[in-house]
Amino acid sequence: MDEFIKQLDHNLDYISHEIIDGKCYITVASNRKEVICPFCGFPSSKTHSVYRKTFQDLPILGNKVFIILHNRKMFCNNPDCSHTTFAERFDFISYKAKKTRRLEDEIVRMSINCSSVAASKALKENVVDIGKSTVCNLLKKRNTGC
Numbered sequence: 590m591d592e593f594i595k596q597l598d599h600n601l602d603y604i605s606h607e608i609i610d611g612k613c614y615i616t617v618a619s620n621r622k623e624v625i626c627p628f629c630g631f632p633s634s635k636t637h638s639v640y641r642k643t644f645q646d647l648p649i650l651g652n653k654v655f656i657i658l659h660n661r662k663m664f665c666n667n668p669d670c671s672h673t674t675f676a677e678r679f680d681f682i683s684y685k686a687k688k689t690r691r692l693e694d695e696i697v698r699m700s701i702n703c704s705s706v707a708a709s710k711a712l713k714e715n716v717v718d719i720g721k722s723t724v725c726n727l728l729k730k731r732n733t734g735c
């Protein structure tokens with residue numbers, strides 16, 4: 590399972606997983622020694638707190654995937670920075686998004702040639718829990734219409 594997680598981001602370590610009703614919940618944590626502050630670019634290795642961030646990713650063997658990330662809030666040590674703390678961020682997901690970028694790509698690919706109602710129904714079968722308005726919003730965000 591760690592290999593699957595490393596494909597998403599080599600900065601993540603697999604901790605555990607469980608499968609409940611066709612949904613795979615995978616718990617992961619960052620292995621970065623230092624995290625770069627997004628506001629000033631200074632590295633920090635001082636953790637303020639850890640919180641759970643849950644998001645969906647591409648399915649594995651027909652199981653929908655939910656990743657539970659032990660996301661860190663870090664202190665910024667730069668006295669000139671506008672922020673004293675910041676949350677660790679990753680390239681595979683937009684800040685505050687609930688789905689990985691590659692899952693969003695898949696949703697757009699599957700939705701582009703059908704109605705958002707048909708798309709959300711097909712996606713819900715075995716790819717991702719999603720409503721038609723989220724499908725619409727994603728297509729609009731990618732400028733592909735709805």
Ligand SMILES: [Zn+2]
Nearest residue numbers: 626629665670
């Ligand atoms: Zn900073």
